[in-house]
Amino acid sequence: MARTRAPERTLLPSDEPLSLLRKDGSPVDDSPLAMPDDDVLVELYRRMVVGRRFDTQATSLTKQGRLAVYPSSRGQEACEVGSVLALRPTDWLFPTYRDSVALVTRGVDPAETLTLLQGGWHLGYDPYEHRVGPQCTPLATNTLHAVGFAHAARLKGEDTAALVFVGDGATSEGDTHEALNFAGVWKAPVVFLVQNNGYAISVPMSKQNAAPSLAHKGIGYGVPSVLVDGNDVAAVYAVVREAVLSGGPTLIEALTYRIEAHTNADDATRYRTSDEVAAWLDRDPVDRLETYLTSRGLLDNARRAAITAEAEEFAASVRSKMNVDVEPSPDDLFEHVYASMPRHLREQATALREELA
């Protein structure tokens, strides 16, 4: 049975981003958030380390010509991993093109995750197998799919929440606003996670938004809103978990930063300074949790080495899977345009086969 929204939830986000861990890894004493359990924290760390290694491997594959393009999420691991691990198995994820780390965290095979970027086909995985919608390239359009999906779950009596990712730039698109409004009116169990990494390709936040924060945009739609430190994986996990369990809509703005450029085709030095990047490297989400776990005695050298080895092994498996030439069949062009192939497509498929014979 669907839960109702807790009465104490407010529309107004906090002035400062909610956090559990300071940038030096020390805990915040008076946080309103509950610190995740120790085993969850270690798991968050493990998945972030593996995710980061996957991300750097994918970037390398681009340089080797194995991927047409790769939008790195390096620096955003706390958002990618913290939010996905906060989902229940029955919940759904609606990701964007930048969220490959979230996909592998959800259990999607890395080769299937990268199919889109490899150019083999538009999507490699079965959405229903992993409860992950197709990675979305047009901005913000997936927010409406998430709202519709969650509302359908409600109509069918299923306790399923939908987590949808958007970037800061996508909050300027009309679909974000229509989706927030529909979610507010329908009280749909949707979590909008805005990964605010500071730039929409090269356009900074100052040219994107005039509100005190992106989280403030939920107020007008009656959607409870949260501002969270997006480089604090414990905090991201805690707020997403609470939002998922609330049974209603939530808008979460996670303040983070992408360390790499928008994609390998972008030159980030044209629009941001090395000082700025250095300041954000100092707030690294993986280092921060590692410091905390070490201070708590939850992570020792042996465990750290084991996780590093697992990450290397994961990267090696990605390499071996991607170092295979993909040769999709030209017949595939005509499949799945309609549930059954209409005559004109059968004719075109035959013509192409004859041309290639």
Next chain:
Amino acid sequence: MSAVSMAGALNRALADSLADDPSVLVFGEDVGALGGVFRVTDGLAARFGEQRVFDTPLAESGIVGTAIGMAMNGLRPVVEMQFDAFAYPAFEQITSHLAKLRNRTRGRVSLPVVIRVPYGGGIGGVEHHCDSSEAYYTHTPGLRVVTPGTPDDAYRLLRDSIASPDPVIFLEPKRRYWAKGSLSTSGDPIGFDRALVRRAGRDVTLIAYGPMVVTALETAEAAAEEGWDVEVVDLRSLSPFDDETVCASVRRTGRAVVVHEASGFGGYGAEVVARVTERCFHHLHAPVLRVTGFDIPYPPPKLEEHHLPSVDRILDAIARLQWDDEVVGSYGA
């Protein structure tokens, strides 16, 4: 068999689909208590409840985008766009997602969504209420685009569209909403991807669809007085295009005129002419002609009669098809 308006036939099709299949939903702007601005959804909310027939916020992209998500989750949404030009804010959801998701996911995601679009002019509507937008949708692979010309077809096509596993753009000729005709809810299925010969004739094929089917039949009657035996083909399905039925007719008659309300340039009629020419070239006694709306934004109500194809304009086109006989003599029959 009973006489019913097209709006009534559509209402019956929605009601029967809602009754037959609990996964069918009807939603959009004003479709609940009001029953739609054209009353096509009249009484459905009262009969089937607010969980299944409901009003949404006024946002077309939101309506189609959420319908996509609901269809992904196993429901069969039937949404109303209220007026043709009001569907344009939903264009990205329709072309980038609704049309492509089956293909992108290699058949894993099926989107049985029907988008009902009251389209076309002839009702004295103000701007943005009279567009014929079929060419935008038929140019998009992955969509089925259908339009009924009679109440009976309105019922059958909408039932088939709701049952279809593919997304359907269902174009309702709003000037024909109130015209009555017979309705048979039983009988053999025609298939919603088939054209129909509405009237048999030997001399020329009039190819029409939606609001122009009635005009084409009227033209055929008038042409008979001038000695032309006109065959009328109602396309019904604009995409996929039933070239078997159309080309069989043109091969019999050797002459064809395509009629639609939408502007001619880059319009749907150009596609029909191209196909007929490619596939029936050696059977043609004259070029295939088009009678369409002018290449202008839809005009204000007091000028629309000049824009819309009329019986006289179609008769003039038929008369021009004699050109070939004068030059090279008579072919065929």
